[in-house]
Structures are given as structure tokens and as C-alpha cells.
Amino acid sequence: MQLEIRPDPAEVGRARRWARSRLAGSGIAVDEPLAETLILLVSELVTNAVVHTGCPAVLRLSLPGADRGDAEESATVRLEVADSSDRAPVPRCVDSDATGGRGLALVDGLADRWGWSPEGAGKRIWCELDRCAEPRQGAAVAYGGGLASFEGLAFEAV
16 A cells, blocks of 8 residues: 655655554554554654655555455565665764754664665655564663653654
């Protein structure tokens, strides 16, 4: 399933709402930690595409059971954002006072796997979450606390 994204910051909220609406058929409850992490990752990757490329993008989600009716067959959630910019995503090192620049570090800390590849004249950034895996603590260690420590903070995606 996919959603066309316009190069407008308001699209980030629309992408989150769209992703939440897709969780129902997958057997993933919206209050499940995996769902919360997925929505945060949607925010980060769509923000990257909208803010840093200025190009339209496509958000794709592959959810367990969404296509096959069997949630047990695939326990991996895959999120992809494809855009027409050929600029590679570059993680930044920022000091503790910076108000942005942590987007890819957050993706790295929360996703079980992530990466990017060229696609046509643009690129595709993807990340995967394993439904059966224990939540990763990478972001908590990197930023001094759990997801609750991110509450109220605005992250500028890279």
C-alpha cells in the first residue's frame, strides 16, 4: 500500500494518519509499542523527504497480514519513502542544544534495519521493524532516556 506525498510540511501529519489507519487490518493495535515506533518513523522519513528535497514522494508500508490475511506469515513491518532527489541521506552530528538534525539517528536507534538505495533519478529510504523483536534501546542510550524523553521535542529530519 502506498500514499503519494506532496512537498508540503502538512503532508507529515496526513502520512501519520494514513499509516495509523492501515494498522487496523494488520493485527497491530494502535497503542502497541510497535505502532508508536512505526508512526514516529513515518514522521521522520516523510519529514526528510518533504523538508529536505522539496520534491513529491511516495510512502509505502508493508504490514504483516495486510496483503495475505495472515499476520503470522510475515512479522516484519517495512516502511519506504521514495523521492526524486538524488541527494543521499546524511546523518548529522549535532550538539545537545541543537533543535534538529537527529532524524536519521532516531531512525537508526529505533529501526531493526534501515538503509537507502538509488532509484531511477532519485532514491528510496527504507526501514524495517521486527514485530517479535524486543524494542531496541539505541535511541534511549543515544539521547539519555526512553521514548518518553523525546516527548515535546521537535526533530528536524536530515
